[in-house]
Amino acid sequence: MVRSVRGAGRARTRVLPGFGLTLGLTVTYLSLIVLIPLSALFAKAASLTWPKFAATLMDERVVAALKLTVGASAAAAAINCVFGAIVAWTLVRYEFPGRRIVDALVDLPFALPTAVSGIALTAVYAQNGWIGSLLAPLGIQVAFTPLGIVVALTFIGLPFVVRTLQPAIQDLEHEFEEASASLGAGRWTTVRRVVAPALLPALVTGFALAFARALGEYGSVVFISGNMPLETEIASLLVITKLEQYDYAGASAIGVAMLILALLGLLLIHAAQRLAVRRSGSTVR
Amino acid sequence: MSARGAHPRRGPLEEPAWVRFALIGITLGFLGLFLLLPLTAVFFEAFRKGPIAWWAAVTQPDVLSAVRLTLVVTAIAVPLNAAFGLVAAWALGKFRFRGRLVLITLIDLPLSISPVISGLVFVLIFGARGWFGPTLREHDIKVIFDTPGLVLATVFVTFPYVARELVAHLEEQGTDPEQAAVSLGASGWTTFWRVTLPSAKWALLYGLVLCNARAMGEFGAVSVVSGHVRGETNTLPLEVEILYNEYDFVGAFAAASLLALLAIVTLLLKTVLERHEARIAERGSGTRSGDTEISR
Numbered sequence: 273m274v275r276s277v278r279g280a281g282r283a284r285t286r287v288l289p290g291f292g293l294t295l296g297l298t299v300t301y302l303s304l305i306v307l308i309p310l311s312a313l314f315a316k317a318a319s320l321t322w323p324k325f326a327a328t329l330m331d332e333r334v335v336a337a338l339k340l341t342v343g344a345s346a347a348a349a350a351i352n353c354v355f356g357a358i359v360a361w362t363l364v365r366y367e368f369p370g371r372r373i374v375d376a377l378v379d380l381p382f383a384l385p386t387a388v389s390g391i392a393l394t395a396v397y398a399q400n401g402w403i404g405s406l407l408a409p410l411g412i413q414v415a416f417t418p419l420g421i422v423v424a425l426t427f428i429g430l431p432f433v434v435r436t437l438q439p440a441i442q443d444l445e446h447e448f449e450e451a452s453a454s455l456g457a458g459r460w461t462t463v464r465r466v467v468a469p470a471l472l473p474a475l476v477t478g479f480a481l482a483f484a485r486a487l488g489e490y491g492s493v494v495f496i497s498g499n500m501p502l503e504t505e506i507a508s509l510l511v512i513t514k515l516e517q518y519d520y521a522g523a524s525a526i527g528v529a530m531l532i533l534a535l536l537g538l539l540l541i542h543a544a545q546r547l548a549v550r551r552s553g554s555t556v557r
Numbered sequence: 558m559s560a561r562g563a564h565p566r567r568g569p570l571e572e573p574a575w576v577r578f579a580l581i582g583i584t585l586g587f588l589g590l591f592l593l594l595p596l597t598a599v600f601f602e603a604f605r606k607g608p609i610a611w612w613a614a615v616t617q618p619d620v621l622s623a624v625r626l627t628l629v630v631t632a633i634a635v636p637l638n639a640a641f642g643l644v645a646a647w648a649l650g651k652f653r654f655r656g657r658l659v660l661i662t663l664i665d666l667p668l669s670i671s672p673v674i675s676g677l678v679f680v681l682i683f684g685a686r687g688w689f690g691p692t693l694r695e696h697d698i699k700v701i702f703d704t705p706g707l708v709l710a711t712v713f714v715t716f717p718y719v720a721r722e723l724v725a726h727l728e729e730q731g732t733d734p735e736q737a738a739v740s741l742g743a744s745g746w747t748t749f750w751r752v753t754l755p756s757a758k759w760a761l762l763y764g765l766v767l768c769n770a771r772a773m774g775e776f777g778a779v780s781v782v783s784g785h786v787r788g789e790t791n792t793l794p795l796e797v798e799i800l801y802n803e804y805d806f807v808g809a810f811a812a813a814s815l816l817a818l819l820a821i822v823t824l825l826l827k828t829v830l831e832r833h834e835a836r837i838a839e840r841g842s843g844t845r846s847g848d849t850e851i852s853r
Contacts, residue, residue: 289745294648383820385774392595488671490777
């Protein structure tokens, strides 16, 4: 205990007691609740032989579910990048009546239980729903199609993009915009050449967070998706199906695949972000 | 360009008025369509057959027992994670050591894991064919498909909420007040209760609000570990699902309206607490009160 406190290094923190005790409790509780249970997932997936692991994931139904999940998550995150950017910009830069209420409302998908979101979206977008009945004559069916999945994932992903962009827009240095304007750039040019590159890293982060969340989403999707195997069945639902058949190893294999996909997405986007930062660093500053 | 003459206040740093109106319009339209409309639909459907039918649906024995179970699970999970949050915040917020950032990342881990997987891991450990399945059966202890499983899954998914708020807050506060207290002879406990906790109470409350909302509303994780027995192992979100799948739409939306009400209260509290915190931050650093009027 004494050694770890000394490990804390700085003289100013050494005065306070309780480091060893609290750190020990933290690590213990973290291990019991999170780390050991998660390791069970990998242990179970590892109990499969390689050919069997691959066969589980190459199964037609699993491939279809994973493809659909990744595609719908990416589409929803992209939609959120467009509208989330507009929402964030409007909320930070413009004054209008009800702005604070609108700002608070953005967090609704965080606060609303996913099952409630699911049945509410289904009610709105079903053929006899408020929006669904307007789209039906146009031949567009939302509920019980992949489009419905995208709608649900857009709903739950929105706050991630808006809440990531808002601080970035607030932190924009007005000086850059002033300099651009004083050099004769029109507002559109300034937004395109100065503001957009500066916000790109935050936008990419928002995309990544919304995408990662969407990959594992369950509650808001199952009601609106229709859950047809090969067509509208998402990966997390397939995990539950496997579990109900007592195929623990199969469920774990899909679970591991989902975790790896989320991680890959985050890594890819992290790399893109570093590239964007380097580029914008050379053009803006 | 002509707009500039009409609105002399508009500088070169603002978008033309029509762009501003268009963007505000898109914002309100998008949020209205995607957020407000579904929220309204919940209450509309819940009260479709009038307040009496709503009341009858909400007071069904199965719904009431689901509410009770949800409250029990929350009453165990939230205090557990709050206690952990306080302990973790002391270690991670007041001290610097190697591996600290790794620990902070690991604490946030449950936020980026699918709820379904969060439930699955406990089935792998305690399920009938899991690690401890046979042992548990011998001793006639039920974890999965019973309340303990629901509590475990809920603790897992709500794990980071209090801790991350408190760690960030304690880190920001620094250690000066505590060092002053300790050097004046206060014990560690006294320092914590009399110095640290009072300053962190709003951050704690904020974390508790978020943790509570997630605990009461969690669906995916508890769906995996629950036995789905009505009146016994159904939490309120699970009851919503069952009612909905039985085509009892008034019942489903009535139960859902309770959860939607919880969400609205959560948003209100969250906004109030955020504004309170912003005000404190502004008072704390009077130097940057002028040009950065930020409401977060």
